[in-house]
Amino acid sequence: MTHLKSIGLTLACLIGSAAFAAEKPNIIYILADDLGYGDVQALNPEHGKIPTPGMDRLAKEGMVFTDAHSSSSVCTPTRYGVLTGRYNWRTYKQSGVLFGFDQPLIAPDRLTVAGLLKKQGYNTAIVGKWHLGLGLVDPKGKPTRGQRAAVDGVDWSARITGGPVDLGFDSWYGISASLDMPPYIWIKDDQFVGKCTTTKAFHRKGPAHADFEAIDVLDEIGNKSAQFIQTQSADQPFFLYVPLTSPHAPIIPTDEWKGKSKLGLYGDFVMHTDAVVARITEAVDKAGLAENTMIIVTSDNGCSKVADIPALKEMGHFPNGKYRGSKSDIWDGGHRVPFIVRWPAGVKAGSSSDEVICLTDLMATSAELSGATLPANAGEDSVSFAPALKGKPIESARKGVVHHSVSGQFAYREGKWKLLLAKGSGGWTREKMGVDAPMQLYNMEVDPEEQNNLYHSHPEIVERLITQLESDVKRGRSTAGPDQKNDTGKINIRRGVRQ
Known part of the structure; x- marks a missing residue:
């Protein structure tokens, strides 16, 4: 059944692409x-x-x-x-x-x-x-x-x-x-x-x-x-x-x-x-x-x-x-x-x-x-x-979106969760942080203003998002497909993390 479902999804994607391509x-x-x-x-x-x-x-x-x-x-x-x-x-x-x-x-x-x-x-x-x-x-x-x-x-x-x-x-x-x-x-x-x-x-x-x-x-x-x-x-x-x-x-x-x-x-x-x-x-x-x-x-x-x-x-x-x-x-x-x-x-x-x-x-x-x-x-x-x-959900193997600051600091967004691998803004904004933590974790559904740092209360989510980000970096891609090479091996996702 899984195989048939996969074939059906593939055909649906091909038909959808063909419909778009015709235009x-x-x-x-x-x-x-x-x-x-x-x-x-x-x-x-x-x-x-x-x-x-x-x-x-x-x-x-x-x-x-x-x-x-x-x-x-x-x-x-x-x-x-x-x-x-x-x-x-x-x-x-x-x-x-x-x-x-x-x-x-x-x-x-x-x-x-x-x-x-x-x-x-x-x-x-x-x-x-x-x-x-x-x-x-x-x-x-x-x-x-x-x-x-x-x-x-x-x-x-x-x-x-x-x-x-x-x-x-x-x-x-x-x-x-x-x-x-x-x-x-x-x-x-x-x-x-x-x-x-x-x-x-x-x-x-x-x-x-x-x-x-x-x-x-x-x-x-x-x-x-x-x-x-x-x-x-x-x-x-x-x-x-x-x-x-x-x-x-x-x-x-x-x-x-x-x-x-x-x-x-x-x-x-x-x-x-x-x-x-x-x-x-x-x-x-x-x-x-x-x-x-x-x-x-x-x-x-x-x-x-x-x-x-x-x-x-x-x-x-x-x-x-x-x-x-x-x-x-x-x-x-x-x-x-x-x-x-x-x-x-x-x-x-x-x-x-x-x-x-x-x-x-x-x-x-x-x-x-x-x-x-x-x-x-x-x-x-x-x-x-x-x-x-067309009002339909986006389905992809990409688990999250990576954000990057002017100083090269990383953040990772997956669904409602956003992890910032930095203590502050990663950029030119200087603000006092409410929670003393090396990183920031926010629930964007209830806190889109990024005010309530949940880093200490959800360590399992922090770890999962870091693992996904590390995988996206290592694989040379964040989407489905064969691994690719980055142009450099000097990618430090933790450059903004206070040790």
């Missing part, structure tokens, strides 16, 4: 930068004071995931997970982020979501911020690193290797990293658009193109994304990845948006960000592609302290909702993110899901929706959330 939806993945869960008014009706009509509309017309998480609480690691379906800590990048002149983090032979979909006949494009390293060289042909290129210089005419167009994307228009990291210059596909002939500082000083202004970038991303959509045909599916630069610092809304939120520049910048989301949505609608286009809006981590969270709260706005912590932390405020999906052909309007998902799950979901089969050495930490789009 091959267009996929637009909008990744905001430092947008908190509570910044979207539809997700935070009581304490969300910033108007976000663009994202609210998508929530009304689609599905909201209430328990979605970035794989890291900071930028670069999350982006690695989005595009590869694999946790960043399986690479050498165990903490922190890359800078604009750093070398590529994604290995040249690693399959990305773009590469997967390109093989399925998709037109693949990225418009916006990369922040995963590029193969830049100095005038002597040596690879650039960190911020040294601001001193040593860059060969602005050399082909840029290891970027989006070498990793499955047909085209790219965007910038190297965050808007507070040089170089300040546009990139088209694998070439800089001109040369950096001057120096500017949008927080960090560095090489800049004379005509580049940070305040223009967000609208340009929206315009270029809309232009791409307008050129698409219903005869070929497309994947458009739109990593925005906002509302990350520098917080610079245009004059059109200044003062609109009544909550200061951060509130204005969130409204500006929302308007760009609306611009992209309108482009899809005007192109007549709405029915079979899946628009996903999410964020790479929680709201940053740069937004002045205490001041926002005084005005009644809680940018990370009720969740503890903020960007950088392994408390949920650092990595619980907005996740909205509109897809008229495949998602019921006004629906929601409380399934625990991770941004690494784009890879497996894209495979299922496009009818592709993931190879064993790809998407090792990715689970398809396609069933949830």
Whole structure:
């Protein structure tokens, strides 16, 4: 009977995949930068004071995931997970982020979501911020690193290797990293658009193109994304990845948006960000592609302290909702993110899901929706959330989701239980802890604010979750399939544990 049941489940999965594959939806993945869960008014009706009509509309017309998480609480690691379906800590990048002149983090032979979909006949494009390293060289042909290129210089005419167009994307228009990291210059596909002939500082000083202004970038991303959509045909599916630069610092809304939120520049910048989301949505609608286009809006981590969270709260706005912590932390405020999906052909309007998902799950979901089969050495930490789009439970061999802080400290979420292998936030938040314990264990069903540490009262759960996390690390994957090798053997899940 077990064998027959297994065959039945396999056939059901195949039939389900075939049904999705027959449609091959267009996929637009909008990744905001430092947008908190509570910044979207539809997700935070009581304490969300910033108007976000663009994202609210998508929530009304689609599905909201209430328990979605970035794989890291900071930028670069999350982006690695989005595009590869694999946790960043399986690479050498165990903490922190890359800078604009750093070398590529994604290995040249690693399959990305773009590469997967390109093989399925998709037109693949990225418009916006990369922040995963590029193969830049100095005038002597040596690879650039960190911020040294601001001193040593860059060969602005050399082909840029290891970027989006070498990793499955047909085209790219965007910038190297965050808007507070040089170089300040546009990139088209694998070439800089001109040369950096001057120096500017949008927080960090560095090489800049004379005509580049940070305040223009967000609208340009929206315009270029809309232009791409307008050129698409219903005869070929497309994947458009739109990593925005906002509302990350520098917080610079245009004059059109200044003062609109009544909550200061951060509130204005969130409204500006929302308007760009609306611009992209309108482009899809005007192109007549709405029915079979899946628009996903999410964020790479929680709201940053740069937004002045205490001041926002005084005005009644809680940018990370009720969740503890903020960007950088392994408390949920650092990595619980907005996740909205509109897809008229495949998602019921006004629906929601409380399934625990991770941004690494784009890879497996894209495979299922496009009818592709993931190879064993790809998407090792990715689970398809396609069933949830139909209101069905997600069934997977992945037992839990791993969270990771800016300092490289770990947390593990399984169902209602969340274990933090750290005494504090693991990030930039400094708060006094109520219970004197080396780790933290929370029941997220009754304590989503992570206030009641149950470490001492449930040792058996602590031990079980640690064992599962150790297994996920050792196996090189957290999903079903043959064991894979991590890129490094120096993965210390207990680096935040007070001995």
